Amino acid sequence: xxxxAFVYLxxxxxxxxxxxxxxRRNAIVAFMGVELMLNAANLALVAFSRLHGQLDGQIMAxxxxxxxxxxxxxxxxxxxxxxxxxxxxSLDEPAELKG
Amino acid sequence: MNFVTPEISWxxxxxxxxxxxxxxxxxxxxxxxxxxxxxxxxxFVYSLIALVVALGVAxxxxxxxxxxxxxxxxxxxxxxxxxxxxxTMLLVFGILGLILFASRTRAGESAFTxxxxxxxxxxxxxxxxxxxxxxxxxxxxxxxxVGGMMLFTCVTDYVFLFVALEVFSLALYIMVALARRRRxxxxxxxLKYFLLGAFSSALYLxxxxxxxxxxxxxSFVEVGRGIxxxxxxxxxxxxxxxLVLVGLLFKIGAVPFHxxxxxxxxxxxxxxTAFMGxxxxxxxxxxxxxxxxxxxxxxxxxxxxxxxxxxxxxxxxGTVLALVQTNIKRMxxxxxxxxxxxxxxxxxxxTEEAIAALPFYLLAYGLATIGAFAVVSQVRERGEDGGVGxxxxxxxxxxxxxxxxxxxxxxxxxxxxxxxxIPLTAGFxxxxxxxxxxxxGGGWPLVLIGVIASAVAAFFYVRLVVLMFLTDVPDxxxxxxxxxxxSLARLVIMVTAAAVLVLGILPSGVLDVYADAAQFLVLPNx
Numbered sequence: 001x002x003x004x005a006f007v008y009l010x011x012x013x014x015x016x017x018x019x020x021x022x023x024r025r026n027a028i029v030a031f032m033g034v035e036l037m038l039n040a041a042n043l044a045l046v047a048f049s050r051l052h053g054q055l056d057g058q059i060m061a062x063x064x065x066x067x068x069x070x071x072x073x074x075x076x077x078x079x080x081x082x083x084x085x086x087x088x089x090s091l092d093e094p095a096e097l098k099g
Numbered sequence: 100m101n102f103v104t105p106e107i108s109w110x111x112x113x114x115x116x117x118x119x120x121x122x123x124x125x126x127x128x129x130x131x132x133x134x135x136x137x138x139x140x141x142x143f144v145y146s147l148i149a150l151v152v153a154l155g156v157a158x159x160x161x162x163x164x165x166x167x168x169x170x171x172x173x174x175x176x177x178x179x180x181x182x183x184x185x186x187t188m189l190l191v192f193g194i195l196g197l198i199l200f201a202s203r204t205r206a207g208e209s210a211f212t213x214x215x216x217x218x219x220x221x222x223x224x225x226x227x228x229x230x231x232x233x234x235x236x237x238x239x240x241x242x243x244x245v246g247g248m249m250l251f252t253c254v255t256d257y258v259f260l261f262v263a264l265e266v267f268s269l270a271l272y273i274m275v276a277l278a279r280r281r282r283x284x285x286x287x288x289x290l291k292y293f294l295l296g297a298f299s300s301a302l303y304l305x306x307x308x309x310x311x312x313x314x315x316x317x318s319f320v321e322v323g324r325g326i327x328x329x330x331x332x333x334x335x336x337x338x339x340x341x342l343v344l345v346g347l348l349f350k351i352g353a354v355p356f357h358x359x360x361x362x363x364x365x366x367x368x369x370x371x372t373a374f375m376g377x378x379x380x381x382x383x384x385x386x387x388x389x390x391x392x393x394x395x396x397x398x399x400x401x402x403x404x405x406x407x408x409x410x411x412x413x414x415x416x417g418t419v420l421a422l423v424q425t426n427i428k429r430m431x432x433x434x435x436x437x438x439x440x441x442x443x444x445x446x447x448x449x450t451e452e453a454i455a456a457l458p459f460y461l462l463a464y465g466l467a468t469i470g471a472f473a474v475v476s477q478v479r480e481r482g483e484d485g486g487v488g489x490x491x492x493x494x495x496x497x498x499x500x501x502x503x504x505x506x507x508x509x510x511x512x513x514x515x516x517x518x519x520x521i522p523l524t525a526g527f528x529x530x531x532x533x534x535x536x537x538x539x540g541g542g543w544p545l546v547l548i549g550v551i552a553s554a555v556a557a558f559f560y561v562r563l564v565v566l567m568f569l570t571d572v573p574d575x576x577x578x579x580x581x582x583x584x585x586s587l588a589r590l591v592i593m594v595t596a597a598a599v600l601v602l603g604i605l606p607s608g609v610l611d612v613y614a615d616a617a618q619f620l621v622l623p624n625x
Contacts, residue, residue, distance in 0.1 A: 085220075
């Protein structure tokens with residue numbers, strides 16, 4: 001199977017992820033969009049690595065996975081803190097900051 | 100497949116290792132010292148020592164540096180003069196920020212919530228406050244942020260840059276959420292900052308993947324050579340470069356990627372705002388300079404219009420929106436957006452002068468930012484119980500501050516004049532240098548817009564000065580404002596005010612140092 005197909009898949013996943021961040025009003029869903037984008041980037045790195053016949057891209061994917069895991073920890077902590085305070089995680093709801 | 104063990108020369112990394120190692124040990128201190136008050140002083144002194152030692156080591160390395168510098172890990176990390184110039188600056192910002200973190204009000208309140216996990220206004224929060232809990236984890240977090248930023252300035256690989264970016268961003272997201280007062284606002288700011296920050300770093304990463312696909316390389320220099328080798332402009336490459344630039348412009352806070360700035364600046368605890376405003380911009384500019392000059396320069400023509408458009412939009416929108424703000428932290432945030440525009444003006448024409456001008460600009464801007472927010476943290480409203488309450492951030496509350504506290508108001512006026520770029524302050528020299536670099540690169544229309552934006556911006560800076568000195572305290576509001584006199588915060592204000600004056604009157608020494616540092620060790624054509 002052509003490795004380029006995976007690059008196209010990565011592009012599609014990336015678009016879906018960014019659409020989720022920009023359009024969905026639920027913080028968790030928006031955050032899932034971010035994770036989808038990071039994993040799309042990983043897929044692209046690995047696919048290109050295969051296309052070029054190098055290992056570099058695959059090794060980088062490991063770094064990205066670790067960083068993404070750390071990001072999940074921080075992100076969920078913040079979202080939980082907001083939920084405890086307001087009983088909602090809608091991104092439209094909080095409106096202390098304006099202007 | 101053969102894996103070759105990389106050869107790493109550790110010595111040039113010493114300042115970064117000290118800071119990050121101290122941060123890791125700082126996390127252990129959190130676990131082992133139980134009494135909050137002891138832990139707080141231990142953490143403060145310990146972090147301060149770590150940063151001062153790292154600063155000392157960095158300066159020694161800088162002075163003793165022979166030749167251009169050292170390639171630390173092949174194609175990954177390079178410590179050269181340019182990187183050391185930024186590292187020392189970040190350490191100075193880190194030290195000033197740390198001192199502000201430790202500053203307390205007369206009633207012994209720190210700027211941070213006693214326990215971040217409790218819901219605002221809950222019984223648990225009251226209990227935590229009464230038992231004297233302290234969120235001392237902000238000290239190791241600050242060290243992680245400083246260490247990540249220092250790494251950010253010497254990385255020469257796109258993927259590794261992403262790792263460094265996240266190291267300091269994740270620490271900042273948490274610190275933003277930990278304000279003591281107005282906690283709902285603080286948490287909301289952290290949520291917005293986090294989602295937008297994560298979004299932009301995902302864009303950056305996908306850009307890197309595309310650049311890797313187009314050039315088969317990820318190190319700055321090799322990508323530069325790769326771009327040169329590709330005849331014609333491949334859409335894959337252009338899309339990748341565009342996404343990479345978006346990620347970095349987001350961190351600098353330039354329009355249209357600025358929407359996090361006002362919220363994060365306003366919601367974050369003021370010491371965090373001070374540190375973040377100064378240091379994030381410096382680190383992001385450092386990385387942008389390195390990327391543009393060592394990697395993306397073959398795309399000069401394509402990039403220049405991006406920089407022009409973003410610079411003009413940032414200056415215009417930042418200035419106009421700052422004009423209509425009534426909240427002082429928000430006003431300073433929009434002014435930082437305008438300053439992001441001034442920073443990008445330097446990139447017009449991609450001249451050598453810009454590499455020397457930008458560190459000075461960021462130093463002048465960062466010192467004034469830390470000082471200004473330190474002053475903001477000292478002006479408090481009176482709480483409902485008659486004690487000292489939250490910070491007085493409405494512009495009207497600052498009326499007549501010059502009479503209450505001439506020293507604070509005078510320092511604030513100095514910082515504002517430096518932001519505006521009035522002669523005899525560091526801001527003037529900085530703007531002059533940046534604009535001359537742009538003129539040398541043929542960017543005079545950009546400079547013209549920059550000068551007009553500065554003139555308009557001077558209006559809202561001077562408006563605050565007038566409010567502080569020439570307006571009377573409104574009747575019946577004599578007791579509404581309380582001016583704190585925390586000695587640590589005073590120290591920061593004095594140091595930054597002195598530095599802004601000295602850099603404004605005798606800038607030549609520092610300018611020479613930065614001109615000397617305006618070279619990269621590894622260049623694609625060298």
